[in-house]
Structures are given as structure tokens and as C-alpha cells.
Amino acid sequence: MKAEVIVNKSYVIGKIDNRIYGSFLEHLGRAIYHGIYEPTHKTANEQGFREDVLELVKQLKVEAVRYPGGNFVSGYNWEDGTGDKSKRPRRMEHAWRSIETNEVGIDEFQEWAKQADTDIIMAVNLGTRGADDARNLVEYCNGTTDTYYVQKRKENGFEKPFSIKTWCLGNEMDGEWQIGSKTADEYGKLAKESAKMMKSVDPSIELVACGSSEFNMKTFGEWELTVLDHVYDYVDYISLHQYYGNVSDKTSDYLGRSVLMNDFIKSVSAICDAVKAKKHSKKTMNLSFDEWNVWFHSNNAKIDDWQIAPPLLEDVYNFEDALLVGCMLMTLQKNCDRVKIACLAQLVNVIAPIMTENNGKSWAQTIFYPFFFASNYGRGVSLQSIVKSDSYQTSDGYTVPYLESSVIYNEEKGEITVYAVNRNLEEEMSLELFLQGFDSAKLVEHKELYCDNLKSVNTSDEQPVAPKDVEISKSVGENHKVSLKKHSFNMLRFSL
Secondary structure: OEEEEEEEEEEEEEEOOHHHHEEEOOOOOOOOEOOOEOOOOOOEOOOOEEHHHHHHHHHHOOOEEEEOOOHHHHHOOHHHHOOOHHHOOOEEEOOOOEEEOOOOOHHHHHHHHHHOOOEEEEEEOOOOOOHHHHHHHHHHHHOOOOOHHHHHHHHOOOOOOOOOOEEEEOOOOOOOOOOOOOOHHHHHHHHHHHHHHHHHHOOOOEEEEOOOOOOOOOOOOHHHHHHHHHHOOOOOEEEEEEEEOOOOOOHHHHHOHHHHHHHHHHHHHHHHHHHHHHOOOOOOOEEEEEEEEEOOOOOOOOOOOOOEOOOOOOOOOEHHHHHHHHHHHHHHHHOOOOEEEEEEEOOEOOOOOEEEOOOOOEEEOOOHHHHHHHHHHOOOEEEEEEEEEOEEEOOOOOEEEOEEEEEEEEOOOOEEEEEEEEOOOOOOEEEEEEEEOOOOOEEEEEEEEOOOOOOOEOOOOOOOOOOEEOOOOOOEOOEEEEEEOOOEEEEEEEEO
16 A cells, blocks of 8 residues: 655644643542552652652653643632641542542642643632632732732742643533533633633633533534633633544544544634634634543443542553554644644543552553654644545544654754554555655654554553664655554654
């Protein structure tokens, strides 16, 4: 099978906002407790954070982490996670029917974020609480005035503000499962008033309004139109959430789900632009795809209620999951003109690239590697591509190209990175690249993620799904030919 990718130095989609390489940590299952935080672990530092997990997070170069939820945030009192740990309340946590000890809150998490070299995307509770508590949290985190919540932060040992830039106005407020769920009109009014108060405390912050919980919500589209009609002039982004799974075990269909993701992004962008036109606004509303991943393996797990840090949503990812995650990352890169924030949900243990054992090992799941290569080498500008590739039809009627690809140009580093997934389950692909305007391009690295068994998984003891170096030709110039194995993820790096 043959395929071609043509790019030109002058044709740019947009500059990649590094926050598209973000992630998510929620007070859910073992994400926080026994995930990032385990004071009894042999690698734990003075703050109780696992250094082995920190090292894996830093390898991923996660730009920002959304916190503390998620469904959790809609019933959360942020004050519970501040001040003297011995005086913090133990609560029934109703979103995930667990017990929350509050050993970790914003006081601790902002310390962890600094150690992980990442920023925080902070969510506020618009389920059981509202505008008043949201503005108080902004004051506690970012305030510099001689006022109550700034003084509380200082009394708790933090003289300097946390300077959190990006804030989410609630979580999935259209979902019936959400604590304090609302109609679009109810949420739009609350989000608007919350935004006004939060930006009154700190005008420099950016705000994300809740979009639909997923593309298939019955109210999708109408929700966005109504919410944006209220908040368009007060927020900076609207959110998208989407997960995919292979419940039917149809791999070709599954690997094509990133086509649906692309359609979702284009649809929300169109809705935003319709509201822009209606309001005669000069402002373009950008997107925050702040929950995305594969999620289905753990759906039937039975876990008892009211435990501390139960093993919830612990998907064990296989190789085909990694291929789809790679395709989804390319979709985000190719929509960087509108998608400015994206969060792989989540980061540790809970539908995550990183897994841990309680008081034991940590390791990289299969989906760790596409994110690693995208985040480490996919910074710069995304170039428009003309792709010539055969395609196939999914059982539900979508046309999917066998080749998924993206091209990133980093002028500062003097390099081009090409990402490519061959979706063909039977045939190798001969890929020809035409890098117009890059006559000195030299292929210096070809990393391949391949496993003959699509269902192979990584464990604490074995890593059958891991990247390998592919022998490269010494070609220099605008035209290059490479071979891509059947069902493989590839990263090609060119020096200029």
C-alpha cells in the first residue's frame, strides 16, 4: 500500500498551544491517594509525593493538569483541603461513592504541580455551590490584597499566590449524573455571574465554560448555543469531552474513531462561530478539549462503596488503544487553530497512562508512548497537509483513511516532526513525504510503536509495547520515503 503526505513551509494551520499536552487528576479511585500521593512509599518525598510517579509525569512533559475534577468537583468544598491536615474533615464523596480524607487539597496539589513542572487548570464547584465560593477560591489562590482569604492562605504557610491562570466553570453540568446538574439556561446564567466575580478578583485569569458532556448528548448543540449566548463575552473557551471504546471488538472501526473526534471539534467550532456572528463579536471562542481518552475496559468492574481510594476505572490499555490515542493526538494537533487546551483523562491509575501498585512499582501503560512523543517533539506550528491514502468504510458508515498523520515544524529547534499511524491491519505502507520549502531536511530519527498482537498490554514486570528505533536512510532534501509496518504508530524527526 502506498500513501503520500505533501506539506509546504508557507501553509500553516496554527501555532500549537502547549496546553494541548495537558492531563487531568481527579479525587477519584487511586489517582491522588496511592497514585501521586503515598507517604509510606519508599520513593515518597517530604511532602508524601511518590518520586517514581513524578519522574514518569515529567517524562511526559505534561503542560497543565486539570484539578480536582471531574464529577468530584460538583460536590466539593475546597476549604476542606486547606490548612492543618489533622483538622480536615473526612467526607462522604457522592460522585464516586467513596470516602474523601482531604489529606490532599489545593495546598498540597500546587506543591505537587511545581515538582511535576506543570501548571494547574483549576475547576470550581457550580453544582452544590456557586459564584461566591468560586470568587473566594480565586482570592485564596491568586489574591494579593490584605483580605480574608489571602490571609488564610498566608496563615496556611503560603505567602506567595499560586498564580493559577486557567479555571473551569464547573464540570459536565448537562449530565443527569452530575451533582447539581442544570439546564443550559440555568447553567449559562450561573456561569456568567461566576465569571464576572472571578475576573473581578483576578482579571488576568482565563475561563472555560462547560460544553456538552459528549457528542451524543441529546442536547448537544442546543446546549452550546444557549450557554454561549449567556457567557460569550465573559469566558475564553468552551469545553469538549469525549471517550471511545472497542466494546464490539471491531478494530478497524475503533481505529477510525478519531474521525468522529475531528467532526466533533468542527461542529463545536461552527457553533461558536454562529454565536460570534449573532453577537456581531470580534472575539473568536476557542476550545478546551479537557477530557479525552479511551475508556471502556473497566466498565463492568464491581467495587464496594464508601472505601478510601478504591481501584476505580483502572483500565488496562492494550496496543490498539495506543494506536487510537496516537490518532487522537494528531487530530488535536491538526485542530490547533481552535483547540488551545486538551487534557488526557486521566494521568495516574484512573484511565491513565501511568499505573502504580500500592507501596509497589509504577509503570507506563501502552498509551503513555504516543503522548510522550507528541508532547516532547510536537511543539511549534502545525502544517497543513495534503494526504493521499486509500481509505475504508466502518460498519457505521464513516470513511477512514488508512494513513493518519500530522506534521509539526519547530523553527526554533530547526526540526520537523511527522507523526503517522498506519491503520491497515494487514499491509505495510510505503509513505512518501514531500516537505516543500525544506530542501535541507535530513531524517535523523524514526521511532516505531508496534506489536504484532493488538491486545498486548504492559504490566509492572513486562513491557511488550514499547518504542523501538527503526534504521533510517541518509536522505537529505524535500522528498523522503519510509516504510510503516501494519497497524503501527511512527514518529519521524527531520533536522533542518
